[in-house]
Amino acid sequence: MLLDFTHNHDGEQLSGVYGGDPSGATAVVLHGAGTSSKNRLLPLVREFVARGCRGVAVDFSGHGESTGKIAESSLRRRFEQAVSVIDAYAAPDRPLVLVGFSMSGQTVASLVRHYGDRVAALGLCAPAVYTAEAWDVAFGDANGRFSGIIRQPDSWRGAPALEVLEAYDGRAVLAVPGTDTVIPPAVTEAVEAALTTRAQYTRLDLPYAQHRLGLWFRDRAEDRHEFVEALLTGLDDRGWAATRRWVANQLANGRSVTDSRLLSGGWSSQMRRLTLDDGTDLVQRTFVKPFFRHHGPGLLAREASVLALLTGEEGIPAPALVAVDAAAEHCDHPTLLMSALPGRVRIDEDDLDRRLDLLAAQLVRIHGVVPAEKPRTYQAWTSPERARTPDGALWERAVEVIRRDPPPYEGCFLHRDFHPGNVLFTGAGSELRITGVVDWVETSWGPADLDVAHCSTALALLHGPAYGLDFRQRYEAQGGRGLADDADHLYWCLLDALHYCPDAAKLARPWRDLGRDDLTSPVMGERLEAYVDGLLRRYG
Numbered sequence: 251m252l253l254d255f256t257h258n259h260d261g262e263q264l265s266g267v268y269g270g271d272p273s274g275a276t277a278v279v280l281h282g283a284g285t286s287s288k289n290r291l292l293p294l295v296r297e298f299v300a301r302g303c304r305g306v307a308v309d310f311s312g313h314g315e316s317t318g319k320i321a322e323s324s325l326r327r328r329f330e331q332a333v334s335v336i337d338a339y340a341a342p343d344r345p346l347v348l349v350g351f352s353m354s355g356q357t358v359a360s361l362v363r364h365y366g367d368r369v370a371a372l373g374l375c376a377p378a379v380y381t382a383e384a385w386d387v388a389f390g391d392a393n394g395r396f397s398g399i400i401r402q403p404d405s406w407r408g409a410p411a412l413e414v415l416e417a418y419d420g421r422a423v424l425a426v427p428g429t430d431t432v433i434p435p436a437v438t439e440a441v442e443a444a445l446t447t448r449a450q451y452t453r454l455d456l457p458y459a460q461h462r463l464g465l466w467f468r469d470r471a472e473d474r475h476e477f478v479e480a481l482l483t484g485l486d487d488r489g490w491a492a493t494r495r496w497v498a499n500q501l502a503n504g505r506s507v508t509d510s511r512l513l514s515g516g517w518s519s520q521m522r523r524l525t526l527d528d529g530t531d532l533v534q535r536t537f538v539k540p541f542f543r544h545h546g547p548g549l550l551a552r553e554a555s556v557l558a559l560l561t562g563e564e565g566i567p568a569p570a571l572v573a574v575d576a577a578a579e580h581c582d583h584p585t586l587l588m589s590a591l592p593g594r595v596r597i598d599e600d601d602l603d604r605r606l607d608l609l610a611a612q613l614v615r616i617h618g619v620v621p622a623e624k625p626r627t628y629q630a631w632t633s634p635e636r637a638r639t640p641d642g643a644l645w646e647r648a649v650e651v652i653r654r655d656p657p658p659y660e661g662c663f664l665h666r667d668f669h670p671g672n673v674l675f676t677g678a679g680s681e682l683r684i685t686g687v688v689d690w691v692e693t694s695w696g697p698a699d700l701d702v703a704h705c706s707t708a709l710a711l712l713h714g715p716a717y718g719l720d721f722r723q724r725y726e727a728q729g730g731r732g733l734a735d736d737a738d739h740l741y742w743c744l745l746d747a748l749h750y751c752p753d754a755a756k757l758a759r760p761w762r763d764l765g766r767d768d769l770t771s772p773v774m775g776e777r778l779e780a781y782v783d784g785l786l787r788r789y790g
Contacts, residue, residue: 252295252305259334260327263316266308267292270299275304275347275370275485276340278361280310280332281464281494283389287314290464292350293471297478303347308335315785324396325385328353329360336361345370347481351464352432353378353759355441359411362418370488371421371481376433377441379411406437415444419512421450421489423480427466428457447538448512448520450489451583452480455538483583494582497534500573500587501526506724510534513525514763518542520689523590531590532572533688536583544563544582549691550576552625553586556690559622567591567674567686591686593674597712597761601682606717608684609673610724616687617698617731619663628664628696630656632749639751640779648782651790652745657738659697662731666692668701671760698731699742707747710781711754711774712761719784740789747782754778 252269267288277298279291288307294731295305310328311318340346346369350358355377362369380400387396399405415422422445426438444449454477459466467474484491497507509525513533520543522534535553537546557571569588575581596605634653639645665672667689674686702725710718722733733739750757754774762769 252292252299255339256359257308257335257338259331259481260308262311262331262539263317263329264335266279266306266335266339267295268304268306269295270304271302272304273344274302274304275345275482275483276336277305277315277349278332278336278340278747279305279307279349280351280354280357281307281313282354282462283320285313286351286462286464287312289586290468291351294328294474294478297474298347299556301478301482303482304340304344306339308332313374321390321394323389324388325353325356325360325380326391327483332361333364333603336365345485347373347485349373349375349481350377351375352461356380356409356411357680363384367420369418369420370485371423372418373423373425373477374441374445375425375467376438376461377424377428378433379406379409379437379441380412381405381408400724404436404457405497405621407440407446410552412440412444415441415449416447418445419448419488420450421481421483421485422451423454423477425454425456425463425477427461428455429459430461432461438633442540446520449538450484450645451491451538454480456544456723464549485570490582493534493536493583493585496575496585497524497587498574498582500639505530514760517757531567533588533590535586535588536581536725537585538583543578543583550574550584550586552693553691556625556693557588560619560690563619566612566619567684568690569686575770590627591674591688592675593683593685595671595673595764596675597670597764599713599764600715601678602717604679604682605670605675606709606721606724607728608675608682609668609670610685610730611672612687613665613668613701613705613725614728614730616665616668617662617701621663622659622696625663625693627661628666628694628700630745632745632751637751639748642777644779644783644786645751647786647790648744651740651786652748652787654741657697657734657741659699659734660731661695662698664694664698664701666694666696666701669705670712671708685732697734697742699734699739700746702730702733703739703743703746706743707750707778707781710747711758711769711777712766715781718781719788736789740785743785743789744782747778747785750774750778750790 252267257264295307298305309316312320339635348358355374389396505526513521520536524532529743538545554574560568572587574586578584672689676685706718706721755771758769
């Protein structure tokens, strides 16, 4: 049963409902803008109450039965009203489950910043996020300042809400309608990218729904139940209960995990270092992003088999496999557990020449592995049809180079994602050593040129085009396999480099997380163009 309340805040009378067990988590459900109100969300609130939660919903000022005018409200005022209601109707020591529709996606992010670890789960339904400039501006009318700010192209990029969602590590569910004429797809992509950084994330696609998901959930009990079920599963462990149980079952001799921390630099997966009670460290790889979660069974099964193959392989410091749940039969997501290796990723400029020679020598040793059974044949990561290059003759010429059948090659064992971000170093100067090579999910069989090309592109973006152009010579100087002649080697190099279009900086985000703030979109774009031009001049 839901009870009505009227809450006084800053001269406004806010109308709301609450009900359910006060000793449970409090689910706070917040409506969007326009004509939205709490009334369409009441079935959703009742669903939470039926699952043992306290449920709360409120009309923001100017909406529903609350006083005030929408035009006089703002993002700040909505946040402050939500805080006032939560503090009045939620038990102060109980976890929060925050659900926001459309504009209240921004409000939920602000509440996450305010309440911190108390937020155990959040549900975002066709959410919006806004530039910091819009925070204090009154909504006004359609021609007012607020509307002008949010209508500026890409004004939402760099929104503070995205930073908050990136740092959030609890349960998160993103409900996405099949058709949304209000929220640009790029906003949804940015929210998803933020949530998959740390959160235990699930995407709920509603292919026949439109933007007003409050109405959709009101009228469709099955989808409403699925949404609430997803939010509340494993709530006591911030959504990670199943994974933690599985990890505990893999540990020998009664060991237990005493600490877990997210490792920087991951892009396709979340990487965590787990410290056991005896001081031993393990690394947990979890595929959370929908694309990689879908392909997780194949990727992690391959990595597990490669780690087993490389056990004891001289000169290749790969992690040791501990356990794998590739199909997420026991975990919340596809998960692999492996040993932790010493050292750290080095993408700075110190000892650079020495590091690049060590990288080249390490790649030569990888290509020398002779497996009893060949891994899968390599897969190209772009094609002439998929490449989204800038306009101009240079790029047209580059795409034409790969508009052909792949050159013939003598295959070898490929890491396939070999670059400085996947190599660990210790020491400095003459004591500099490689102590680990990680991320074996893309291991393949193919031309050595492809691994050389991939590392070369990364070096060009990290340190400048000349370093990418010269990596072939370093590889050959270390005794590397015979690479293709100029025209064919150019094919493999451009097949890799064009994969980074149109936004190399997006793919370089893990490097920025490791401190390379200089790798902005303009810098990366200039380096990629100069590198492609250098390849065409040298080999074309």
